[in-house]
Amino acid sequence: MTPTSEDDRLLIEAAQADPARFLEIYERYVDRIYAFVSRRTGDRAAAEDVTSQVFEQALRTIGRFEWRGVPLAAWLFRIASNALADHWRQRGRDAAGPPPDLPDSGELDDIDRRLALYQQVAQLPEVQRRVIEMRFVEEKSIREVAAALDRSEGAVKQLQLRALENLRKSMGGHG
Amino acid sequence: MAERDLIDRVNETVDAIIARDDATIALRDPELAPLARVAADLRHYVSPDFKARLRTTLERRTSMTTMTTPTAVREGFTTVTPYIRVPDPGLIEFLTQVFDAQETFSAAGGGGGMHREVRIGDSMLMIGEGSDAGGIMRIRPMAFHVFVQDVDAAYARAVAAGATALGEPADRHYGERAGFVRDPFGNHWYIATPLGPQSLASSQRAVTPVLHAKGAGEYMDFLTRALGAVEEIRAPGPSDEVRYARMRVGDAAIELGEADSMPGSFMLYVTDPDSLYQQAIAAGCRSIMPLSDQPYGRVGGVEDPIGNQWFFSRPATPPA
Numbered sequence: 001m002t003p004t005s006e007d008d009r010l011l012i013e014a015a016q017a018d019p020a021r022f023l024e025i026y027e028r029y030v031d032r033i034y035a036f037v038s039r040r041t042g043d044r045a046a047a048e049d050v051t052s053q054v055f056e057q058a059l060r061t062i063g064r065f066e067w068r069g070v071p072l073a074a075w076l077f078r079i080a081s082n083a084l085a086d087h088w089r090q091r092g093r094d095a096a097g098p099p100p101d102l103p104d105s106g107e108l109d110d111i112d113r114r115l116a117l118y119q120q121v122a123q124l125p126e127v128q129r130r131v132i133e134m135r136f137v138e139e140k141s142i143r144e145v146a147a148a149l150d151r152s153e154g155a156v157k158q159l160q161l162r163a164l165e166n167l168r169k170s171m172g173g174h175g
Numbered sequence: 176m177a178e179r180d181l182i183d184r185v186n187e188t189v190d191a192i193i194a195r196d197d198a199t200i201a202l203r204d205p206e207l208a209p210l211a212r213v214a215a216d217l218r219h220y221v222s223p224d225f226k227a228r229l230r231t232t233l234e235r236r237t238s239m240t241t242m243t244t245p246t247a248v249r250e251g252f253t254t255v256t257p258y259i260r261v262p263d264p265g266l267i268e269f270l271t272q273v274f275d276a277q278e279t280f281s282a283a284g285g286g287g288g289m290h291r292e293v294r295i296g297d298s299m300l301m302i303g304e305g306s307d308a309g310g311i312m313r314i315r316p317m318a319f320h321v322f323v324q325d326v327d328a329a330y331a332r333a334v335a336a337g338a339t340a341l342g343e344p345a346d347r348h349y350g351e352r353a354g355f356v357r358d359p360f361g362n363h364w365y366i367a368t369p370l371g372p373q374s375l376a377s378s379q380r381a382v383t384p385v386l387h388a389k390g391a392g393e394y395m396d397f398l399t400r401a402l403g404a405v406e407e408i409r410a411p412g413p414s415d416e417v418r419y420a421r422m423r424v425g426d427a428a429i430e431l432g433e434a435d436s437m438p439g440s441f442m443l444y445v446t447d448p449d450s451l452y453q454q455a456i457a458a459g460c461r462s463i464m465p466l467s468d469q470p471y472g473r474v475g476g477v478e479d480p481i482g483n484q485w486f487f488s489r490p491a492t493p494p495a
Contacts, residue, residue: 019237019405026233030226038219042195048225055229059236060399060406063423114216121220136217137224139193142186157182164185164210171213 008072015062022059025072030055031118033076035111036103040084044137053083077102113171120170128163131156181206189214236399249444249490251279251299254425257384258301258440258486260314261360266302267291269358273333274321274381276300295321296381301442311463311476312484316361317439318385320430326368330354333364346370349419363437379428383421384441387434388481391417395431398422401458401479402443402451404429438482448473448487455485 011028014021033054038047057079065075081102103111121132127149134140134148142160146153184201188211191198201211259266270276276293284290288305307314323329326344333356334340341363344354353367365385388394395417398404404422412418416433423429425445445451452466452475459480466475469491476486 020234022237023230023234026230030229031221034221035219038221044222047219048222048229051221051225052229052232055233056236056396056399059233061409063405064407114219117213117216118220121217132217132220133223135189135193136214136220137222141190154182157186160189161182161185161210164213167213167217168209 005069005071009067011072012062012065012067016065019059019062022062025058025062026055029073029076031115032073032111033080035114035118036077036107037080037084039107039111041087044139046087050080050083050087053086054080057083074102117167117171120167123170124163124166128159128166131159132163135160185210185214192218236403251294252444253299253380253427254443254445255384255427255429256299256301256442256444257317257319257382258303258312258442259317259360259362260303260307260312260440262304262306262314264289264304266304266358266360266362267293269333269336269338269360270295270300272336273329273338273364274323298380298382300382312440315439315482316357316363316437318363318365318387318437320365320367320379320383320385322367322369322379322381324368326352326354326366329366330356333358333366338364379421383428383430384439385430385432386439386483387432387437389433389436391420391431391433394481395420395422397458397479398424401455401460402485403454436481438484440484440486442486442488444490445487446489448475448489451487452477455479455487460485 011021011025015025030051034047034051037050037054038044041047041050054076058076121129124132130149131145134145135142140148142153142156146156149156151159184204184207188198188201188207190196191201192211192214198211198215201207204211267276267278270293271278274295276295278291278293279299280292282290284303284305288303291302291304293300293302303312321329330344337359338356340355341357342353342355344352344366347353347367350370351367352370353365356364356366358364363385386394392409395404395406395409399406399422402424404424406420406422407428408419408421409417410419412433417431418433420431421428422431424443443451449466452462455477456462460477462475463478463484464474464476464486466473466487472488472491474486474488476484478484
């Protein structure tokens with residue numbers, strides 16, 4: 001669900017009055033920002049590092065965010081874009097280049113499609129969800145997953161196929 | 176395709192995606208392609224553990240920011256009061272002549288000298304006189320940004336009172352007419368009169384401490400972790416260094432800029448000195464004064480990695 005500008009305004013005012021309310025902004029936008037950053041970095045450690053920087057900077061600077069009707073997501077994407085530029089600068093790439101572009105509408109659609117997919121992961125049967133997380137997040141081999149779940153490698157491969165099929169079906173026309 | 180065959184081919188595709196190998200061949204297989212696309216998207220699935228860890232980190236930061244919010248500060252003081260250590264009496268006369276400072280309190284202090292408190296406009300400063308041998312606070316010059324009605328007159332009074340000129344009063348691009356001096360004890364005073372309504376003066380008190388730091392950007396992040404400082408302004412210079420920044424700690428402002436570090440000492444009046452002390456230690460400060468109950472309140476102190484000393488105190492008698 002895309003937050004409305006009124007939701008954004010209330011969230012910002014709440015976080016400016018009480019820093020603890022910043023966590024609501026985090027909960028609402030962390031998946032979206034991670035999805036954007038992850039596409040641009042390619043590796044998980046870098047994506048997590050940059051995403052952390054984005055939210056830590058957002059927390060530091062929320063006090064001087066002036067509400068002018070610009071969506072909160074756009075502000076966070078701008079911070080993310082600069083953090084990505086720093087990331088590449090530190091790695092010696094594109095040292096003199098401009099910051100990465102903000103996401104265009106095609107990329108935003110792509111991010112939304114992925115967020116919908118990720119929400120479906122949480123709906124999978126528990127054991128299928130664990131297989132997906134261990135394979136894709138923890139990057140474990142079939143043998144390691146089998147050992148962790150105390151199942152045969154064949155059974156884990158079958159669970160993996162079922163999980164991917166369930167996700168494809170649940171995405172319907174979006175897949 | 177037999178299911179056994181599909182299971183293995185999907186698994187090979189997942190292996191290739193995880194290893195960032197070329198998995199495009201799977202996309203040309205009509206049976207495999209829809210599953211391969213789902214698998215490719217899952218490579219960017221955010222780790223639930225990472226999300227929980229980052230949430231915990233942010234939660235700690237926000238609770239820090241809340242903790243330094245001054246609800247029981249000492250009356251007349253903001254959260255942060257600079258503490259200037261000087262070897263001899265004389266600074267207070269200088270401040271009186273130049274800035275019309277008023278002494279509000281004095282008592283015998285450590286090191287055989289006096290502890291004095293002075294008001295300049297709506298700001299408080301503490302001054303410790305006497306030797307620093309065997310003491311915790313060292314004699315070191317500090318830097319301050321001071322707003323006055325007439326910078327030219329204040330600058331002339333400073334020079335007449337023995338200050339060394341560091342920069343004649345001039346209209347500065349940041350909206351102030353400002354002149355810079357070094358007092359007879361080595362402290363820097365950046366004296367300014369606002370040129371227009373957009374000046375910082377509208378949102379700042381009369382005196383704001385200026386922290387010069389080598390690696391000011393990283394130091395600002397450190398202050399957020401250690402003290403819950405909140406960034407308000409950060410103006411980058413030509414090499415992306417912090418040319419000027421302002422952070423807020425509780426209800427007090429501190430200014431920062433990239434320069435050779437010029438550390439000083441600060442008293443922080445807070446509701447919960449124990450938590451702030453522990454947080455500063457956890458962030459990388461070292462203890463220079465364990466927390467203890469003194470006649471004037473509960474107090475403890477730390478020194479941060481660039482040498483600034485922070486003392487956390489809850490006054491013994493809460494304000495009425």
